[in-house]
Amino acid sequence: MKNLRRNFERYCFANRNKGIPNLMLYVSLGNAVVYLISALAGNYLLYNLLCFNRTAILHGQIWRLVTYPLTLLNSNIFFMLISLLCYYSLGTAMERQWGTLKFNIFYFTGVVLMDVYGMLFNCQADVYYLNMSLFLGYATLYPQAQFLLFFIIPIKAWAFALFDLVVIFAGLFHTPFTAANLFPLVALGNYFLFFGKDVLNVVPLSWQNKLRRLFHKAPKQQPKIIHFHVTEQPKKAETPAYTHKCTVCGRTDVSNPELEFRYCSKCSGYYCYCSDHINNHTHIQ
Numbered sequence: 001m002k003n004l005r006r007n008f009e010r011y012c013f014a015n016r017n018k019g020i021p022n023l024m025l026y027v028s029l030g031n032a033v034v035y036l037i038s039a040l041a042g043n044y045l046l047y048n049l050l051c052f053n054r055t056a057i058l059h060g061q062i063w064r065l066v067t068y069p070l071t072l073l074n075s076n077i078f079f080m081l082i083s084l085l086c087y088y089s090l091g092t093a094m095e096r097q098w099g100t101l102k103f104n105i106f107y108f109t110g111v112v113l114m115d116v117y118g119m120l121f122n123c124q125a126d127v128y129y130l131n132m133s134l135f136l137g138y139a140t141l142y143p144q145a146q147f148l149l150f151f152i153i154p155i156k157a158w159a160f161a162l163f164d165l166v167v168i169f170a171g172l173f174h175t176p177f178t179a180a181n182l183f184p185l186v187a188l189g190n191y192f193l194f195f196g197k198d199v200l201n202v203v204p205l206s207w208q209n210k211l212r213r214l215f216h217k218a219p220k221q222q223p224k225i226i227h228f229h230v231t232e233q234p235k236k237a238e239t240p241a242y243t244h245k246c247t248v249c250g251r252t253d254v255s256n257p258e259l260e261f262r263y264c265s266k267c268s269g270y271y272c273y274c275s276d277h278i279n280n281h282t283h284i285q
Helices: 002-014 023-041 045-050 054-058 064-070 077-098 100-121 127-141 157-173 183-187 189-202 205-215
Strands: 146-149 153-156 261-263 272-274
Touching (some): 023 077, 064 100, 100 127, 100 183, 127 157, 127 183, 127 189, 146 157, 153 157, 157 183, 157 189
Antiparallel strands (some): 146 153, 261 272
16 A cells, blocks of 8 residues: 555656646636626526536436536625635645646545445535545645634644544544445545545644653563672663654654654655755755
8 A cells, every 4th residue: 555655646746737737726716606696696596507416417417426516605705705715725735735636636536436425325415525625635734824713813724624523523423324424534535545644744743742652651660680699781771763754854753842744745755854844855856
């Protein structure tokens, strides 16, 4: 699996400019057009023609499989505009970091997963989960980015993402395990597939280190019985193992627990960098 992921990353990097550039621009404009037409017409006729509907798809309206991402609606035009600008910015930042091809595959993987699951189990595919996967992906790539709650309170992206993930998983355990109740987890499958263990980036590194030390406490050693004629040699201090080490400066999450460590997607391979060098290093090819 690790080799498969590495080969996929290399393929996406080698073809990073292929695909549909500025995909989120077209998606945002499409949502704006659908919203304006529906508002001017005073009905939801166009919305009902584009949204996901399993019965209608089985009767030949197959365009609904790809048009439901354009059905984001909000009763308030101001919040609708803010939402579109927000998701456009998130998608553009991810595309800039990953490249056009990888971002296209990420977005359309979410569409396909919801299409397949919705058709098999009669669940309602919704653009909400596509936008949620965008936000979670952005927060994983840029956990220290800030959002303004109620346009006033600054909150880090990782805090929002962690809250959303907790709500999603808590909902799974508070409801019966039916196909409909498992749909949110499947709908965010593109996020979990593309990020893998990097999902843990939404948890601050200091929290990860505390949890690691909590669950890996060494058992108490029994007192040694030393005979009077034996001289015990002093033991060398063991260097604690580290998880992340900066390729440039060599600092680790053990020697400098206050630092954040990230892996560069532009380097050919898995190279880790601290927060001082993730955006200031020569890419390894």
